[in-house]
Amino acid sequence: MQKANIVFMGTPEIAVPTLEKLNELHNIQLVVTTPDKPKGRGLKLQYSPIKEAALKLGLPVLQPVSMKEPEFCEQIRLLSPDIIVVFAFRILPPSIFSAAKIATFNIHTSLLPKYRGAAPINWAIINGDKTTGITTFILQEAVDTGDILLQEELAIPANATAGDLYNLFQTLAPSLAIKTCDLLLKGNYELKQQDHSLASLAPKIFRRDAKINWCQSSEIVANFINGYSPEPCAFTMWNNATIKIYRALSSDIHNAESKQAGDFFIEKNKFFVKCSDGFIEILELQAEGKKRMLVKDFLAGYRGDKQGTFIE
Structure with missing residues (x-):
């Protein structure tokens, strides 16, 4: 298998198995995650799950406050990764997602264009959907609108909670990420444009x-x-x-x-x-x-x- 130089960007627990699997099969040049946050009565700084996983794997970590920091953008440009993989992270500016030699792709836990936004898992359950899925797509400026690389459908178990579905996606995402990297490296893929007339939103819930x-x-x-x-x-x-x-x-x-x-x-x-x-x-x-x-x-x-x- 051809190995890619990859920059991985993510924060929560759901993205950890994907980082671990990519690290097994490819060369992770850098992991980018959110800054440490104070938590608890003592306001002790807490690492994101992705930072904890990256440190265990011996991978370098960057935690920019802003994705537009000139120093951060320059670091990504100098790395010149083949692929940038984004999973449950922030909105990236063009200066970052255009730095990949092949492509920057995002992993999204819905069958786009359905449920664009921060909480697709929650809204699939709230709306009583029977099926959902996972999508990899090419990143562009407008959120969750890029051309689709791969999709896999998933039946939602009866009476499942958002937490149950989150755990299912956590186990399914690594294989789709690997398949997507393979496609990009081989170059034998067709992009599918999203039908924007079918789009729905999944805003964060509070x-x-x-x-x-x-x-x-x-x-x-x-x-x-x-x-x-x-x-x-x-x-x-x-x-x-x-x-x-x-x-x-x-x-x-x-x-x-x-x-x-x-x-x-x-x-x-x-x-x-x-x-x-x-x-x-x-x-x-x-x-x-x-x-x-x-x-x-x-x-x-x-x-x-x-x-x-x-x-x-």
Whole structure:
């Protein structure tokens, strides 16, 4: 196999296996990631997952504050990599993505042009999609609009959370990255232009938008909960306390005593909540001041009301 000189750019855990696999088969000249960030009570500087992985592999790391820093741009230009691989990173200026001799490509966790943006995994779950996929494409200035190199479709498992899908992509991405590098090195590939008329957006999701609206259908509520899991995590209020809900499913159970959206009841070690057209079953939650746990474990020590109403 022909080896490429590669500059790898990424930050979160999802990109780590891809860096590791590329390092096995190619020459990683440099790893670029975000600056260390203070975290915890002591505000101790914490490395990104990609920096930790790079240091374990003995790879050089750069952490520019801005992608437009002249010194950083010059360092990339002097390296003159064959390929720049980008996975879950920042927006790059032309001075960076044009520095690759062959191409700069991005790994995106959707079937572009669907779900352009920062949170394609979350929105696939929130919208109740049955399939999704992963795309490699040539980077250009407009975000997530470049010509497609390769795509692989993925069936979304029933009741999957965004966290579940994240883990699946983490295992699938390395092989697609390797295939894409091989294509670029051989030069025998055809680029596919994105159909911009089919584009949809997947903006970042925030805690401020994570409160559950129980007046929607059980399917919509379950998808919302699963799509916001594990972060920023959907939540509801009860007795002036926050209840985080990490996993749920739409249920066909009936309960005549539950009259309004948000009414909940506990029955046979299961936790149900009324929505506009039926119920969801909560499978995993975190009560305020407690740790995250499966409902069966939560109920084992629960001595509170068996019925009540969550506040919207």
